[in-house]
Amino acid sequence: MKWDPAQTRALIARSQEGDKAAREALAEENEPLVKSIVRRFSGRGAEKDDLLQLGRVGLLKAIAHFDLSQNVRFSTYAVPMICGEIKRFLRDDGPVKMPRSLKEKQRAFARAQQTLCASLGREAGIAEIADYMQISLEEAVTVLESMSPCDSLDRPVFEDGTASAVDFLEDPARRASVADRLALRQCLAQLEDRERKVILLRYVKHFTQARIAGILGLSQVQISRIESRTLEKLRRKMG
Numbered sequence: 537m538k539w540d541p542a543q544t545r546a547l548i549a550r551s552q553e554g555d556k557a558a559r560e561a562l563a564e565e566n567e568p569l570v571k572s573i574v575r576r577f578s579g580r581g582a583e584k585d586d587l588l589q590l591g592r593v594g595l596l597k598a599i600a601h602f603d604l605s606q607n608v609r610f611s612t613y614a615v616p617m618i619c620g621e622i623k624r625f626l627r628d629d630g631p632v633k634m635p636r637s638l639k640e641k642q643r644a645f646a647r648a649q650q651t652l653c654a655s656l657g658r659e660a661g662i663a664e665i666a667d668y669m670q671i672s673l674e675e676a677v678t679v680l681e682s683m684s685p686c687d688s689l690d691r692p693v694f695e696d697g698t699a700s701a702v703d704f705l706e707d708p709a710r711r712a713s714v715a716d717r718l719a720l721r722q723c724l725a726q727l728e729d730r731e732r733k734v735i736l737l738r739y740v741k742h743f744t745q746a747r748i749a750g751i752l753g754l755s756q757v758q759i760s761r762i763e764s765r766t767l768e769k770l771r772r773k774m775g
Contacts, residue, residue, distance in 0.1 A: 545604055545610070559657060569595075574587045586646070587622055587625070594620060597659055645665065662676050662677060662750060734762045745759045
C-alpha cells in the first residue's frame, strides 16, 4: 500500500523524534526505490548486496535529514542521497583500483553505518562507528576518506558544471588561471594532515563544522579555529 505525502511526512516526523517503528516502516516502504536505484549501478563490479546496504544507508540519512518545512517530495530528496552513497563506493571504477582488504573494510563500514543509523535514529559519528567496528579512530577515518574521496578539486560541485571546488577557495579574479589552480594544489599538499582534512571536508564535501567535528573527534569550536587559521595560511601562500 502506497502512502500519500501527508502520511509519509507524518512518519518522517515521528522517525526524527526517535520512533524506530516509524523509521522501519519508512525503510520498508522505500525499499523498492532503493532497489530501483541499485539496478542503475549493476554491472560495475560491485556486489548487489553491498550496493543495497549502501542504498539503505543513504535512505536512512535522507529520513534523518529531510527538512519537513520545505515543500519537497521525500522521494525527490532521497534519490540523490541514495545515489551519492553508492557513487562514493564506486569511485574506483577508473584506472586506480582498490585493494581487496580496503574494499572489505568499506563494506563493513557501510554495514556499521546502516546498523547504527537505524538504532540511533541519526547519522552515527565516526567515533561511534569505530567503537562499533572495534577499530581505532584513525583507521575509521582512513576508511571514511577512501569512501568519500577528495581526489579532484576541479570536479564540478554544481550539476551544470559551472563551478569547481577550487573556485570556492580561490580569489574570484583568479578563477580562470590554471597556474593558480596548480599553486593551490601545491599549497594544500603542504598543509598539516588535519588542516587539509578540514578544508577538503568543508569546501569539497560541503560538510558542516559539526559533522567534521564528529568525524575528526574534535569540538566544533576547534574545527572553526582550524578552518579560519588554515584559510589564512592558504591566502598567505597564494598571495
